[in-house]
Amino acid sequence: MPELPEVETVRGGLAQLLPLPLTIRSVIIHRRDLRIPVPAGLEEHFAGRQLLAIERRAKYLLWRCSGAVLISHLGMTGSWRRGDAVSRRHDHVEVVFTTGERLVYHDPRRFGLLAFANDDALDSHPLLAELGPEPLGPDFTTDWLADCCRGSKAPIKNRIMSNAVVVGVGNIYAAESLFRAGIRPDRAAGRISRKRLARLVDCIRKVLTEAIAAGGSTISDFRQAGGSSGYFQHNFQVYGRQDQPCTTCGATLRHQTLGGRATVFCPRCQR
DNA sequence: AAATGAACCTGTTTGC
């Protein structure tokens, strides 16, 4: 799935594509059984409302409308595209505007979800209430990360992939950030010096910022809203490169499984 | 209580 840079790329692409504000004519749901079933009444709740802005919190897209917010998560394989005449297998939801413009939600694995909140109660919505700080915002600090890691025996990679610690960092960018920070993914979080955690905070910010600037990473079938590819995948230094040479020292990159997720690191550069 | 593993579901790639 899309991690934070990909969701941000989709957000920016949709915002560019759509001449906001737009009035929603109807929402059509072909399948309700996404990861969380689409709540009853969602279609009626949004029909006739104005779409004012498209925002992002963590990996959630937030469609801010007059009086309500549509919440969309892409899971692993979700995508939004401008609707055309052809409808495809796994097109689960359509948003139709009064201009005739149509957006289609496509998601083969159905790990994504759609929900809604009142616009004055968005932050207390169950999906958003427990989320940690935005990695590119002011609250993701060395102090915060150190607090989250203190006494923890869990691998640092698992910690930074926890949405309670920091949001938006998925499997790719966790691995890339740890490589840049020179920290082994399996190192116990509580046994990393404050100085090195400060470096990790910095590397997470930089990796995500660069990936957003590159339009995200296109692997498999992720596309920007306009259909073009991101190109950050060409900058991967460890993700998907097991058994290949480290870009820094030439040592052979190693693979291990952490929290059930494939993990690649350099045994020489990362300690 | 924290940490691990399985589950959710489909499509694609890998290996025999």
Added chain:
DNA sequence: TGCAAACAGGTTCATT
């Protein structure tokens, strides 16, 4: 070539 197993960007739930 064919089929089965393994694997994939995320999150949540049950079990140690």
